[in-house]
Amino acid sequence: MLSNSASQIEAKPIDFCRVCLARDLEKILDLGKQPLANSFLKQKDQDEQFFPLDAYLCENCGHVQLGTNVDREGIFRNYLYFSGPNPGLSSHFQKYAADVKQHVPSWQNDLIVEIGSNDGILLKEFQSPQNSILGVDPALNIESVVPTMREFFGSKVAERILREKGRKASVIMANNVLAHTYDLHDTVAGMAELITDDGLVVIEAPWLGDMFETNAYDTIYHEHLSYFSIMALQKLFEQFGLVLVDLEFQPVQGKSFRAFFGKNRKPSDFAQKIVTMEAQRGWNYRQAFAMLAKKIRRSKNILLRKLDDLKKSGESIAGYGAPAKGNTILNYTGAGSYLDALIEGMPSKIGLYAPGSRLPVVAREAVNPDAFVMFAWNYRPQILEKEKDFKGEWIIPNQIESI
Ligand SMILES: [Zn+2]
Structure with missing residues (x-):
């Protein structure tokens, strides 16, 4: 699908924190008005829509998010899926699957769900004769190699899966999904509902720390609504009874984290250390972001x-x-x-x-x-x-x- 200049995409400011719902947000970065970063044009003189690209901090919970919501149907309508060589990605998925299997030894007999399953190449690593695998992904223009529900995941879809499969999932993976998610509360509520008592929700997303450590401000574009610190991520999940039980950092595509959440478990010591480090560096206060904004201007x-x-x-x-x-x-x-x-x-x-x-x-x-x-x-x-x-x-x- 290519962008269609005739259709106007809706955009509106977002005035509450997606993690803690507080309304007191502080503007921390302004990258000007920009078109959608994935809307490559067929013709050089084609019309384009520009939207404010700015980020806000919630000092109540430390969450960083975009200030402008571009209608998700608009983004998906204009979404170009580029297949082709992506250096290092397939070996990344094999290692990812091995890591998850080690965390949940019963995977071979259980229901395994991946949210934002794309073409299904990660989920396929989990195929076994005794288990059931299910992808959930709204994109209609992507061929999938695994059974896929064409939906945005949320509590309603979780209920539907429970009804159709008659059981909960012992693994729910969401790889580069949460940053794109509009309603974080409904999504995490759906995860909490669908996961078994001893199962694990596995989240992989770019880490806010990368922006400070490598000046990776280019992770900011309209598709990415949230920029997670571990501190904000933990606050999001604990509202739904999910505990951060393990945390790893991955070098793929800049620095991403892989976080494992489960019910009634002991929190990870390493994750607590990272949360303390984030707080010590002030990543939940505007002053740290004023320094970052300065660094970004300097690099320009x-x-x-x-x-x-x-x-x-x-x-x-x-x-x-x-x-x-x-x-x-x-x-x-x-x-x-x-x-x-x-x-x-x-x-x-x-x-x-x-x-x-x-x-x-x-x-x-x-x-x-x-x-x-x-x-x-x-x-x-x-x-x-x-x-x-x-x-x-x-x-x-x-x-x-x-x-
Ligand atoms: Zn907040």
């Missing part, structure tokens, strides 16, 4: 100065990778005016134009620039290995130190 100035110098010395520059997150950087910094194109490995993106910057997305062979801005910077080692013959300069767009 460093990037523009660098690109300006290169241009003045007659060098050509292209972007390496056209991930959604790259569009946040391009549209916040205005760096697109220095670039000729974005190169991309996924054939399905080639020939399109990046939202906002209107940069053409081309194949690697189409350009041979003097310098590359690495938008897929979280795959830095793999990219440098693949491009070891490239003799030009690499620029990391969100770096905070001058070169």
Whole structure:
């Protein structure tokens, strides 16, 4: 599905905390007005809608969320699913499955549910003759290799699964789902209802700490409604009787966490240590975010100065990778005016134009620039290995130190 300029997408401000429902929210970041980061354009002159891209902090519970709600049907209507090589992802899923199986030894006999199951490749790792696996995913344009319910998960869908399957699930996984979730309360209520007393809910999501540690402000785009600290995540789940029993950090796509929640269990000591560390760093107070906002502005100035110098010395520059997150950087910094194109490995993106910057997305062979801005910077080692013959300069767009 491609964006259809004739249909207007609805957007409205959100004035309560999705985790604790408090109404006192503090604006902490403003990245300007931006189009949807995944809405690549078919034509360079196609109309686009822009929405405020700003983040708010709830000082009551430490949750960080977007200030503007873009209608989810609008996002899904405009959602482009890009199949193709995604470095490291399939081995990530195998390790993910092995980890979950170790946590829930009875998986072979039970009901296993994955929310946001996409094409089903993670859930397929759990297939066994004695168990039952079920994906839940609203996207209609994705082929799935496992049985899939085409719904947004919530308490009603949990009840339907209970009715249809006649039992609870011992594993519920939600991989990169909670950040996209509109009604966190209804979703977690559904999880609490559907999970067995000794089962585990497994959540994987980008960690707010990554924004502080690697200046990863490019995880902010309209599809990502929430930016979780462990402290806020724990507060969300404990309202529904779910205890954080284990926590791990994953290097995939920046730093993500994997959190395991269960009923009537002992909380994880390691998770408590992380929560204490987050509180000590002040990630639930506006002052820490004022410093972060400063760092982000500084990285923008460093990037523009660098690109300006290169241009003045007659060098050509292209972007390496056209991930959604790259569009946040391009549209916040205005760096697109220095670039000729974005190169991309996924054939399905080639020939399109990046939202906002209107940069053409081309194949690697189409350009041979003097310098590359690495938008897929979280795959830095793999990219440098693949491009070891490239003799030009690499620029990391969100770096905070001058070169
Ligand atoms: Zn809150």
